[in-house]
Amino acid sequence: MKPAPFDYFDPSSLQEALELLADLSWDASLLAGGQSLIPMLNMRIARPSALIDLRRVPGLDRSDIGADGIRIGAMVRAASLERSVASSDSAPTCLRQALREIGHPQIRNRTTIGGNLAHADPASELPAVFVALGGTMTLVSKDRGERSVPAEEFFQGVFSTAREPDEILVEASLPTYPGRTAFVEVARRPGDFSLVGACVAAVLEELVAREVRIAMCGTGDRPRRLREAEAVIEGAVLSAERLRELADAVSAGVQPRSDLHASDEYRRAVAGVMVRRALERISGVPS
Amino acid sequence: MAEITQTFDVSAPTPIVWAALQDVPALVPCMPGAALLQVDGDTYIGRLRVKVGPIAAEFEGTARVVERDEARHRARIEASGVDRRGGNRGSASVEYQLSPVDAGTRVALLADYRLRGPMAQFGRTGLIADMSAKLTREFAECLRHRLGEGTASEPPRSEEEP
Numbered sequence: 001m002k003p004a005p006f007d008y009f010d011p012s013s014l015q016e017a018l019e020l021l022a023d024l025s026w027d028a029s030l031l032a033g034g035q036s037l038i039p040m041l042n043m044r045i046a047r048p049s050a051l052i053d054l055r056r057v058p059g060l061d062r063s064d065i066g067a068d069g070i071r072i073g074a075m076v077r078a079a080s081l082e083r084s085v086a087s088s089d090s091a092p093t094c095l096r097q098a099l100r101e102i103g104h105p106q107i108r109n110r111t112t113i114g115g116n117l118a119h120a121d122p123a124s125e126l127p128a129v130f131v132a133l134g135g136t137m138t139l140v141s142k143d144r145g146e147r148s149v150p151a152e153e154f155f156q157g158v159f160s161t162a163r164e165p166d167e168i169l170v171e172a173s174l175p176t177y178p179g180r181t182a183f184v185e186v187a188r189r190p191g192d193f194s195l196v197g198a199c200v201a202a203v204l205e206e207l208v209a210r211e212v213r214i215a216m217c218g219t220g221d222r223p224r225r226l227r228e229a230e231a232v233i234e235g236a237v238l239s240a241e242r243l244r245e246l247a248d249a250v251s252a253g254v255q256p257r258s259d260l261h262a263s264d265e266y267r268r269a270v271a272g273v274m275v276r277r278a279l280e281r282i283s284g285v286p287s
Numbered sequence: 288m289a290e291i292t293q294t295f296d297v298s299a300p301t302p303i304v305w306a307a308l309q310d311v312p313a314l315v316p317c318m319p320g321a322a323l324l325q326v327d328g329d330t331y332i333g334r335l336r337v338k339v340g341p342i343a344a345e346f347e348g349t350a351r352v353v354e355r356d357e358a359r360h361r362a363r364i365e366a367s368g369v370d371r372r373g374g375n376r377g378s379a380s381v382e383y384q385l386s387p388v389d390a391g392t393r394v395a396l397l398a399d400y401r402l403r404g405p406m407a408q409f410g411r412t413g414l415i416a417d418m419s420a421k422l423t424r425e426f427a428e429c430l431r432h433r434l435g436e437g438t439a440s441e442p443p444r445s446e447e448e449p
């Protein structure tokens with residue numbers, strides 16, 4: 001199928017894009033990399049009356065990876081960020097690993113970080129990374145200017161975020177995290193949407209874990225920090241036994257749904273496995 | 288099909304809450320995306336705009352108060368509408384029951400939503416339940432705000448048939 005008819009706008013500045021967004025109908029959509037949106041248009045699941053293409057808006061495609069954190073412009077392509085992160089020592093490992101899991105290379109060449117985050121697919125990897133590491137989203141509107149929203153508040157449900165209809169996500173940032181991180185997911189085939197994914201971070205002194213962060217994707221309507229599971233290993237010596245206990249806490253702490261792709265029991269069980277594997281990668285303790 | 292239950296408290300006495308709930312035009316602003324076009328006795332003609340991410344629908348239709356029991360402070364409203372452009376058809380049955388609690392009122396909502404069409408076929412189970420729960424939660428918050436806040440409401444419980 002092909003999309004239902006729509007008006008197409010190609011603004012050349014952020015200000016123009018914001019004005020269009022404020023003036024156009026409630027059912028207009030922003031177009032970034034199009035890797036989520038265009039298939040929906042083709043299937044006619046989404047029928048926006050207008051598309052506002054952000055491709056010509058300057059200043060949204062820079063990323064800055066430094067000792068004081070990472071700032072990513074909303075239009076930075078996943079492939080571009082993959083390259084930047086690979087050549088940097090400051091970027092958390094879980095970000096590199098999560099980026100690699102996004103679709104296929106062809107998709108990563110086009111999909112944008114901002115588009116991925118704003119789309120807020122519950123199976124999406126990057127939202128889990130941003131929630132685990134305490135990232136921040138920067139939004140701009142014509143009438144209210146700029147505001148920042150912490151990642152945990154930003155993701156509100158299936159395809160739902162804190163972004164108001166007249167706002168554009170312009171930047172996402174991650175603070176520096178002093179420890180080790182890992183992202184692990186399982187999917188039926190490489191490149192498929194993840195069934196369950198885990199982003200885990202811990203500061204390790206010998207095998208004592210501190211500042212533990214655990215966030216999952218694919219286990220509910222949005223990525224969630226699993227604070228009760230984190231408490232199981234916070235300040236504790238990691239051992240195979242302890243990791244089993246953690247896996248149980250993770251499985252108990254998620255409320256996944258059954259759907260076409262996997263049952264809730266499967267997701268619940270696999271959630272624990274993903275976190276254990278991620279911790280094995282970080283600590284070397286076998287799971 | 289999704290069933291949502293939501294219970295919340297407001298600090299106003301039950302007769303006041305009951306009266307407020309009978310004034311449907313005054314409640315419409317509590318339903319995000321809703322607009323009232325015409326009133327005919329207990330029948331209300333209007334539209335409801337719903338957008339979840341890039342997926343938007345505009346339902347035009349009617350809502351009708353089909354049961355009203357003033358003595359027991361219980362009522363039921365049935366609504367249905369068509370999203371012509373998207374080919375979606377939605378219907379909802381909302382039942383509410385008021386009961387006095389301390390100096391205020393407990394409002395128990397039971398809502399049953401049904402959706403047919405491309406929006407429903409989009410294979411991500413949970414989307415409809417989440418949407419419905421969000422609408423219900425926002426409505427409840429608005430109502431509490433209007434009538435005086437009681438104790439915090441629990442998040443709505445929702446269940447969806449696959």
